[in-house]
Amino acid sequence: MSTTEKNLSPVEHIKTRSNFLRGTIAEGLADELTGSIAEDDTQLTKFFGFYQQDDRDLRAERKASKLEPHYQFMLRLRLPAGVVTGEQYLEIDRLAHEYANGTLRLTTRQTFQYHHVAKRDLRPLLQDAYKVGVDARGACGDVNRNVMASAFPEKSAVHAEIHDWSIKLSEHLAWKSKAYEEIFLQQAPSGETDVEPIYGATYLPRKFKIAIAVPPENDVDVFANDIGLIAVVENDALVGYNVAIGGGMGSTHGEPATYPRLGSVIGFVGLDKTLETVETLVTIQRDYGDRENRKHARFKYTIDDNGIGFIHEQLDERAGIKLEPTRDYHFERNGDPIGWFQDDAGNWHVTLFIENGRIADFDENGLAHHGQYQGPANYKLMTALREIAKIHKGTIRLTGNHNVIISGIADADRADVEGVIDHYGLDDGKTKRNSALRHASMSCVAFPTCALAMAESERYLPELIGKLEDIMDKADIGDERIVIRMTGCPNGCARPFLGEIGFVGKAPGKYNLYLGAAFDGSRLNKLYRENIGEAEILAELTPLIQRWSAEREDGEHFGDFVVRTGVIAATVEGKDFHENTGSAEAA
Structure with a gap:
């Protein structure tokens, strides 16, 4: 509240003078002399769902040829709870081939990402998506982003209701400026004055994330969100939600003032007050979040700086909201059960494993997109999902763990869907292609497109998992799951600090190794070894996995084992993340 205009971060100044996010984006799109847009506008285009990037694999070659970087864009759709119809999926697939690199990337927030989109194709891509009811408004930027919701409809009526809530929250918190319609849909200006009733003219200090979980499944990692609603x-x-606030994964190497944090459960709210409670929490962050230092600008720091009591006071002062005591809840896991299951209404659903979320057709050498992505040889995953979308009468749901659920299959239609799955050899839990360990793994995109990446992630994790599978098999626990997360930097896109084993890129070929998160997402991991390569990673993990196999208690998960046996300290509070780092022996 005491921040002066002089002390605002550069991004705050960009937002202030942007005329409700317009900036000079339209002029930049019209400039055919470059594949890029103006530097200030790269901050604004995030609000429209896309980031400017360049192909880092080509940087040196293009620089030597005195060419500008190979600029292109990553574009992310807004898709509450990750639900689309078959018709929408087919159009999303078509857009990948017409305007992007012919692949789709599933994100950890239940939506689709396009990569290698040329500047000239941004507008037609967004226009075509809009025709089937999909947009990218607020998929990135300093606003509420894609609202997640549990993907597993065991209780079909409840699941339908929380999907409705994801849409309600997404629409209510979507930014309202007409800039999206004017610049990308090319609709004539309405003449009305832009108003942002929730965000104001400078929006939030930083990104904001909301997720809804239905116990006992924590498939959305609800505690990793600024607001987590526990049904x-x-x-x-x-009947309502337990409200958790202040979750967030991002941190910065070497800066202990930054840390991942789990959401704190602060009470229960009934359905009649849920929307008002969420909006009020957003406005608290709007008014008290740090607008000077973006590394300190997430809601988690606002809460830790002011205290939970302050949040309760603000809820009461602003909206007369007094939360009820937290109701009982229990989570069992934070991954996806792969395979077929039936809901309480008798409909069938099948979860298909999509390694690291990359949907592509892999050739006879297991390569896709000019060799950039690797998978099983002759694995026509993208073609198979397209064929399913053509015949499936229900919905297609993305999970928060990079997988796809073919949802709402009637008994009479199961054979048709199963026939496509079998024909293309999709991993529905019946194939022997992938292990339980691989099913529980997840990575961010990293190289070659992410500007923040310090090390490989999507392109390397499958290879490392194969070596860990060998270790698991030799320890006679090849059927066990360990939640493994890898990112190319500490920004946290694949929620690495919730991995029982977490890898965070430090330099090319080097990672920080984290251990000890809970299988249900209720405990953070902690740094165990710093800046190590593959040989050291395997040397560290081999004896730990062997010990787990030999010494674990009945049903004990790997993360719980390394905490119980003193390998790593238990970490629940984000402010303790950097304390007592490493094993007892190392300390």
């Missing part, structure tokens, strides 16, 4: 179901009916 409370009584007599098979949704």
